Amino acid sequence: MLDWADGLLRSFINSYYYGVLVSIGINIILTLSLNLVVGFTGQLHLGHAAFMAVGAYTAGLLATKAGVGFWGAVLAAGLLAAVAGVIVGLPTLRLRGDYLAIATLGFGEILRITLLNLDITGGPFGLRGIPRQTNLPIVILAVLFTYLVLRSLVNSRMGRALIAIREDEVAAQTMGIDTTRLKVTSFTVAAFFAGIAGALFAYWFRYLNPSSFGFMISIELLAMVVFGGLGNLLGSVVGASVMTYLPELLRTVAPAIAERRLVFYGALLVIIMILRPNGLLGTSSEQGWLEIWLARRRSRTAQGSAASSQVPPASTGGAGHGPA
Amino acid sequence: MALLEVEGLTMEFGGLRAVDSVDFQVHEGEILSIIGPNGAGKTTVFNVLTGIYHPTRGEIVFRGQRLNDLKPHHITALGIARTFQNIRLFREMSVWENVVVGAHTRLKSGFFSSIFKGPATRREERAARERAYKHLEFVGLKGLETTKARQLPYGAQRRLEIARALAAEPRLLLLDEPAAGMNAGETEELMSLIRKLKEQNITVLLIEHDMRMVMDISERIVVLDHGRKIAEGTPAEVRRHEAVIAAYLGASARAGG
Incomplete structure (x- = not known):
């Protein structure tokens, strides 16, 4: 598919960077779709890798056992993941905050363990023999498609309703928004794109193993969303790109850090939260505590003399109430 | 009755x-x-x-x-529309968007028309924004349409809640x-x-x-x-x-x- 474009790209990208770019593209799709749920709708979802797994195994099984073609399998992967999104979303999205996080986390683990124990998926040995049909042009198209659809969606009647739910769920429902239905829709759309990303993943790596879709993958995706900026689509593109490429870079530059990737992620997130609490591309002007602290320090030194003149009346007031 | x-x-x-x-x-x-x-x-x-x-x-x-x-x-x-005793605006949204959310039940565009915006959807969006601006003028918030809701002074926030409720007709x-x-x-x-x-x-x-x-x-x-x-x-x-x-x-x- 798109072989001419693929040939063109391969002529000036070496195979190592080609592979890195495919991974980045797949992660961008996952991060964008997760951002719709977490960043725009404000629902903490810790099981996004599971929807990716649904898509990956759907495509993998259709390709190896049913002989379905690439595009058909990719579409089926997206649709089946969307169905999973509805099934998981309907009961869990009535929950809020921590409870939703735990429920989605549980779903992810249940699915992983199921894949590990089914015969048809190859269990712990994984699913082999998927043809390599994902290439960079297809990934780029899929990224563009995801980005444009989500951008259009968040700038619409429905997108405004999702953001309203994030901002104040009670006010949103009082303004006529069917909050449960819209939360499930947001979840379903995100699952659809995660399924597509999973299918591209399957057709790229040609081998699937349940451990590729564990809880830590969901956490890494969440880290990419937060790093780039909650509720910022361009931020997700940047977040996924940086956080996919950096470990690759570190592997050659500083392999010791690359092995401790998750420690490094944690540190990076802490730094981002201090310096830019709304993510790298966060647009909100809400100040982080560091900025507030610095501003306070500045004003304290500036008002030093004024503040000292205000101290005496306060201390006499305090003494007046004393036992004397 | x-x-x-x-x-x-x-x-x-x-x-x-x-x-x-x-x-x-x-x-x-x-x-x-x-x-x-x-x-x-x-x-x-x-x-x-x-x-x-x-x-x-x-x-x-x-x-x-x-x-x-x-x-x-x-x-x-x-x-029936309402305002809240403890102001509940959509703080990170702009003033006009708050009002358009109020009109949610009066707008038609569904899921697919939200994504693939046809001429009808675009017309509806434009008309909704114009009506929102009129509601804002009615409550005395003209000129503040693109400000974020949380940046409004207290009294203006109360009036924005009224404009948002009015948008629900x-x-x-x-x-x-x-x-x-x-x-x-x-x-x-x-x-x-x-x-x-x-x-x-x-x-x-x-x-x-x-x-x-x-x-x-x-x-x-x-x-x-x-x-x-x-x-x-x-x-x-x-x-x-x-x-x-x-x-x-x-x-x-x-x-x-």
């Missing part, structure tokens, strides 16, 4: 009876106030009317339709302490705004603590105390009502007077 009929309304939370067999009617085109001391159950009545809570007992009928078991978004679609507007925290000048402006609403044929049900405003603007007043209705009538009648005086000043005031 009354626009809204409330009969024997009771709302219990576990063992606590917040609203106890309350009856009242709201007539088309009037301004009716609900007053009462803190904890009298006024806001609970609003929350039941808008479907946030479902009543334990009693009947709520709006334009011939029973509201008891409806969800909030259905009730909004039927023509309600027949009945519930205002929960709209004058709270306002100075005399702002309250005056708010009163003329409420009178303008009446001219637009919107019926207003008002909860308010500012007695000067309540006595001035209301045509009728319902007084609640400890979840029960203790009086109903014109401002002049309510002002003289013994139970009302007792509820507000304590029984000793009546004994002393």
